[in-house]
Amino acid sequence: LAPMLNVALAPALFRRDYAGAQSIIDDLLRDAQGSLVYVVILDERGRVFSKGGGVDADSLPRISAQPNASEVLFNGALPLHIAAQQVGELRYGLSFEALFDARAELLRQGLLIALLGLVLTILGLSAAGYWLTRHMNKLMQASQAIAAGHYDVKADVGSIDEIGRLARYFNEMGTAISSH
Secondary structure, three states: OHHHHHHHHHHHHHOOOHHHHHHHHHHHHHHOOOOEEEEEEEEOOOOEEEEEEOOOOOOOOOOOOOOOOOOOEEEEEEEEEEOOEEEEEEEEEEEOHHHHHHHHHHHHHHHHHHHHHHHHHHHHHHHHHHHHHOOHHHHHHHHHHHHOOOOOOOOOOOOOOHHHHHHHHHHHHHHHHHHO
8 A cells, every 4th residue: 555655645745735635534544444543644844744533643653663463553654755755754553453353253253163063063973873873773682682582583674784684694593593
C-alpha cells in the first residue's frame, strides 16, 4: 500500500490541498473497517497537515520498530515523496485486534472440527468393528455349547465370508462328532 498511499497523498500535501488529503484519509479510515485506528499527515517540517481517527495529533505515539504479536496497536510511519524530495510523512495506527479475533475464532473452529473428526472416527471404527465381528458371538456360543457336549447346536451364521465358512465347517464337525 505504501506506493499507492504516496501517489494519493504526496501531491495533495505538496499542493496544500487540505480537503483532498482529508477526503483520502476519511476514505482510508472508512474502508479499513476499524483496523486503521488513526491517520496523520505531517508536512516537511513535522507539523500536522491533516488527521483522522482517534489520536492526539499534538502527542503522536512513538513509531513501532516492527509489529509485535503481543501488542494490539502498531504505530507506523511512511515517508511521502514527490520524485526524490520528501514532502512529508504519513503516521498511522494499525490495530491487530480484528486479526487476533480472527485467529482465535480460527483456532476455535479448528478444535471443533478436530473434535468432530475424532468423534466421527470413533463412531466409524466402532461400526466397522461391530460389522466385522457381528457373527463371531454366534460362533463363540456354538463352540461353548459343543464343548459342553451339546453336539446338535448349530452356529447360525448367514455370511459367505471367512466367518461363514468357519461356521459351516464347525457345524459339519459337530454333526460328524454327534453321528459317531
